[in-house]
Amino acid sequence: MINITIINGPNLNLLGKREPGVYGNESFDDFLVQLKQAFPQVNFTYFQSNVEGELVNAIQQYGFNQDGMILNPAAYTHTSVAIGDAIASIQTPVIEVHISNVHAREDFRKISHVSAKAVGSIVGLGLRGYHLATAWFVDQAASQS
Ligand code: DQA
Numbered sequence: 286m287i288n289i290t291i292i293n294g295p296n297l298n299l300l301g302k303r304e305p306g307v308y309g310n311e312s313f314d315d316f317l318v319q320l321k322q323a324f325p326q327v328n329f330t331y332f333q334s335n336v337e338g339e340l341v342n343a344i345q346q347y348g349f350n351q352d353g354m355i356l357n358p359a360a361y362t363h364t365s366v367a368i369g370d371a372i373a374s375i376q377t378p379v380i381e382v383h384i385s386n387v388h389a390r391e392d393f394r395k396i397s398h399v400s401a402k403a404v405g406s407i408v409g410l411g412l413r414g415y416h417l418a419t420a421w422f423v424d425q426a427a428s429q430s
Contacts, residue, residue, distance in 0.1 A: 286328040287426045289419060290347040290377070291317075294359035295335040300384075300412075307385050309411055316412045324419055337361055341371045348375025353422030355415055357382045362397050369398030378425075380418040381406040 293313065296303055301312035313333070321329055330351070332343045340358060347354060354377045358368050362383070372379050379402065386409025387394040400406050405421075407414040 287324075287326055287353075287423055288328050288330070288351045289353045289355065289422055290330040290332065290343075290351045291355045291415060292340060292343050292347070293331075293333040293357050294340055294361050297357060297359050298333050298335070309384070311412060313412075316415070320416060320419065323416065324423060327419060327423065337365055337367060340365075341367050344368065344371040344375060348377045351377045352426055353377060353418075354379045355382055355418045355422075356380070356399065356403070357384070357415075358399060362387075362399050363393055365398055369402060372399060372402040378404045378422075380404055380421065381408075382414040382418055383408040384411055384414065385409060 297313060300308055301310055301315070317329070317331055330347060334340050334343065340361065344354070344356070348371070356372070356379050358365060361368050381397065381399045381403040388408065407417055410417065
C-alpha cells in the first residue's frame, strides 16, 4: 500500500457550502469517497483543521511515516511561517494543492510560504488537483519499486 496523507486548512471543512462559485458544490467528504475508489492501492489519511498549530502538529505527525503528503493550508498558505518551517523540517514529500487559481485572485494570495518547500504545486484545477497529486505519488512509488 502507498500511504498518503491529505491535510486541509481553515474553512475547507465547508467545501460544497462555501463560495461555491469559487470552490465548487462538492463536499470534501464526498470527494474523498471517490478518490479512495479511484486509488484502491492507496491508504489515505485525512486531516482538516481550522487551527494553525494543529496543522503544524499534523505535518509533523505524518511527516516521517508517509509516502506523500497533499497539503492545502488554505489561507495559512499566505501567512504561516510556521507551516512553511514545518514542511522544511519533515521527510515526506509535499505537494501543495489549491482548488482555486490563487494567481488569478487578490495579490495577497500570490504569496506562499509552502511552494518553495514543496515538490510541486497544483492550483486552479478544482478538487481534481488532489487526484492529480495522488497520481503523481503513485507514479513515484511505482518508479522506486
Ligand atoms: C485555497 C486558496 C486560499 O487563498 C484560500 O484562503 C482558501 C482556499 C484554495 O484551495 O483555493 O481557503 O487554498
